[in-house]
Amino acid sequence: MKIILYIIRKEFKQIFRNKGMLPIIFILPILQLVILSNAATYEIKNIELGYVDADHTRLSRGLMEQFKGSTYFNISEHFSSEKDANQALQKGEIDAYMYIPNHFERDLQNDKTNTIGVYVDAIDGAAAGIINVYISQIIQKYNKRIATDFVQISDTIQKPSSIDSIPLFWYNETLNYKTFMVPGILVLLVTMITLFLSGMNIVREKEIGTLEQINVTPIKKHQFIIGKLFPFWVIGMALLTIGLILAKVIFNVPILGNLALLYGYTSVYILVILGMGLFISNFTDTQQQAMFIAWFFVVIFILMSGLFTPIESMPKWAQFLTEFNPIRYFVEIIRMVMLKGSGFMDILPLALKTLAYAIIMNGLAVWSYKKTS
C-alpha cells in the first residue's frame, strides 16, 4: 500500500511540474467547454432568402411582407431572373429562394389556387427540411388571410376540419440547445484528457527507459498500475467538478438529479477510460503510436456517441457497435441525471454495463502488462 503512495506522489509531482501540459489539461478544456457549447445548435436561424417576383402585384408583395416580418428569415434580395437567383444559390449567398410567377394574383382570383416555386439548398438535408417547413407555415398563415380577403358572398365557405397538434417540450421548454450540449461536451473533454494522458504516460516511461528500471524492482504489477492511474482518475474527477460548476454558473444548466449518483457513476466511467489507456500503452512502443490509436478510437467514439447525431437513427449494426462505446453511456446518463432527475434505478442498466466494461477492460489491461517479456 505504501508503495502505491510513493508512485502516486511521484506522478503528481511530475504532472504539476510539467508547465507546458498544465494549461492543456485544465485551461484548454475549460475554454472549450465555455466557448464551444455555444456553437452547438441545430436551430435554423438567419436563413438567407431570395426571391424572384415576376408578378409585382399586391398579392405577391403581401406574401413577401410576411417573410420580411419573420424572425427566421433574412430577405436578401429581389432577383430579376431565375438565373440570377440560381447563381446566388450556387455561390452560397442565399439558402433558398422563391419564384412568384407572372399572373400570380390573376390566376388565384380565377382558379382559386396557384403555385409558387420554392428552391432550397438541400445539401444539409435536415436543415433544408426545416426551412421548407418554415416556409410552408408562413404560406399557410397567409392563405388563411387571403381567403377572407377574396371570398365572395356567393361562394360557399368550406371549412376543413383540422387536427391541432400541440407540442409540449418536457425538461427543456425553450428548446435550449446548450442545456443539451454542455453536459455532453463535458463528457467529451473528461474522456479525452484522461484517455490521452493515461495512454501516453506509460509509453513515455518505456521510451525513456525508466519503465525497465521499475520492472526490475520487486514492485507488484497492481501496485504500479494503481499508482500510475490514480492521479489521472483524480484529474478526471476534478475536471468533472469544474465543468459542472461552469455549467451551472455560466449556462444555467439544471441539475435536477442526485450529484452523488453522478459522481459515483463518473468514478466508474473514468476507470473504463483509464483501462483503455493502459491497454493501448501496453501494445505500443512509442508515444506517437499510442496517440494515433487513442485518436482513432476517440474520434469514432465522439461521432458515434449520440452527442451530435442520434443513435436511434443509425443502422442496426452501428447501434450495436455503440454498445462498446463508453462515451455513449456517459452522455446518456449525464443527461438523464442532470436534466431529467433520473434516479439510481433509472440508470441502473446503463451503469451496470459500464461497470462490466470497467472490469473487463482493466482486467485485460492488467493481464497484458508484463513485467517479464
Place this chain on the structure above:
Amino acid sequence: MNNNKVIEVSGLTKMFGDFTAVNAISFEVEKGEIFGFLGANGAGKTTAMKMLIGISAPTSGQAKVAGFDVYKETESIKKNIGYMSQKFALYDDLTVKENITFFGGIYGLSKKRIAEKRDELIEELGLQEVANSLVASLPLGWKQKLSFSVSLIHDPKIVFLDEPTGGVDPITRRQFWEMIYKAAHNGTTIFVTTHYMDEAEYCDRVSIMVEGKIEALDTPKKLKEQFKVASMNDVFLKLARNIE
C-alpha cells in the same frame, strides 16, 4: 548448492524467432566478485543480462540468481538485486532527493531508513548543492554516480550494471570504479557489462562474449598469459580474429 555462488548459469539460451542472441552460455559468479561481462556491441551481453535480472524469459537453459530460479522466481530475484540501466534511468523531472526517496520507497524501505540512506548518499557523492535540483540539470557524470548509488539503496546482494560508463570522461570513470570497489569490498557482488576492454582490467574475472557464445572466461591476468598479449584489448582482438 554452494553458498558462495550467487549466480549460476547453465546452457542459457535466448532466441528471437530464428535468430539466436544468446547461445547456451554457462558460467558462475561468486559472492563479492567483480565479474566483467565483456563483448562487442551486439554480442548478446545485454540480452543475457536481461534474463538474469528477470525481465526477459529464457528460451532454454538454466540459471539461478541469488539462489532463485530465473523462470519461476523472478520476483524474489528482484528483491535481492539492484540494476543500473544503460540510460541511467532516473526521472529527469524529479529532484535528486525525490529520486532517492522514490526508489527507496519502491524497494519497501522504511521512512526512517530512506531518510538515512538519502543523507548518506548525498554526503558521499557530494551532491549537497544540487540535492533539490532536477536531475535534468546534472552533468552526465553525476547522473551516473547517482544512478549507481540508487541501485544500491536497498543493500542488494548483487548489482547488475549495464554499460555504466558510456559517454563519461576518464576521470569520472576512474571515480566510478572506485565506488564499485567499495561496494564489492562490502560484500556486494558486481556484475558489469561493458565494451570498454580496459575496464576489464578492473574486474576479478571476465567473460568475453562473441556472437552469443562465451569464448573466454578467466581472470584478466590469466587471459593475457593465455593469449600472450599485454592488454585485455589485445585479448579481445585476438579472439575476434580467431573467430573469423
Place this chain on the structure above:
Amino acid sequence: MKRFIGFVRKEFYHIFRDKRSLFILFGMPIAQILLFGFAITNEINNVDIAILDLSKDATTKEIIHKIAASNHFSIVDIIEQESSIESIFKKGKVKAVLQFENNFGSNLIKEKQATVQVLTDATDPNMASTISNYITAILQNYQKEVNENVTFNYQIIPQSRMVYNAELKSVYMFVPGVMTVILMLVSAMMTSISITREKEQGTMEILLVSPLKPFQVIVGKVFPYIFLSIINALVIVLLSIFVFNVPVKGSLFLLGFESVLFIITSLALGILISTISATQQTAMMISLMGLMLPTILLSGFIFPIGSMPLPLQVISNIIPAKWFIIIVKGIMLKGIGLGFVLKETLILLLMALVFMGLSVKKYKIRLE
C-alpha cells in the same frame, strides 16, 4: 539540392519503417469514413414513442396505425394514465408520448377540431422539434386524405424543390465534412509529432548544424506527409463516390488542387504547433485537444455556422476546415468552378503562408 533530396529520403524511410503508425495513418481514415458515412445521420428513424389514447375510437386507431406504419417511429409502449408519462421519460424508454384527448373522433366531426398533444423529451431539443414536425406532417397528411373531396379556396400551394440533394440524403452533408476533419487532424498531428520527435531525440541539433537552411528543413519534413495525405484524400474521395454515391458535379482536377492546398495548410499548422511544443506529448495534446473539437464544432461540419452566436461565427473564420468544407461541398455537390470559390481558396492559401512563415520565424529564433 542533393542534400535536400537526401533529407527527404530519410524522412520517407522513417515513416515507412514504422509499420504500426503507417497502418494507422492509412487504415484509420478509411475505417472512419466508412463508419461515419453509414452511421452518422440526422434523419430520424425508428424513434421509440408511446401512445396515451384517452379516446380509443376508430379515428384514433386509424391515426395510430398511420404513425406505426411510418418508419420514423416505433411504438413501444401504450400507457393508460398521464401519471405514467414522467416515469417512462425518466427511464429514457421513449422520446415522445402522443396523447389523444377524450372523445377525439366525435370532436373532430362535430366541432371540426380535435387535439393531439405531442409530449417530447426535449433534453435533445433537435430530436424533440423534429419529432414534433414529423408528427404534424403525418397528421396533415391524414387530414388531406380525409378531406380529399373538399376543395379549398384561395390557397397558395408551394412547390418545393430540394436543390443539389433531392432525396435529402444526409450523406451529402456529412461525407465532405468527415473528409475534411480527418484530413486536417491526421495532417496536423503527423507533422507536429515528426518535428518534436527530432527535438526530443536530439537529432534536431544535427539538422540545425547542417548546411540545410531552416526553410529547407521544414519543407523537407513536410514533403513526405503531403504525399501520404494526398493518397489518403484520394482514397476518401473514391470511397465517397463509389460507396456513398456522393456525386462530383464539378471538376475533379479542381477538387484535387484544392485538396492539396488544404493538406498543405493543415501540415503547416502542424509544423507551427511543433515549433511551440517542447515535447511530443505537448504537441500531440495540442493537436488533439486543441484542434479536434473546434474543427468538428466550428467548421460547419455538423452545426450550421449561420445559427451560431456572432462571436463564434467570427472565430470560425480562422478554422481552415470551415473554408475547405465550403469548397468541397461546392465542387462536389453544386458543380461550381474556381471563380465561385476563389475567395475561399485565397483564404486557405493565405493561412498556409502565415503558418509556414510563423514556423520559420520561430525556428530561426531558436537557432539564435
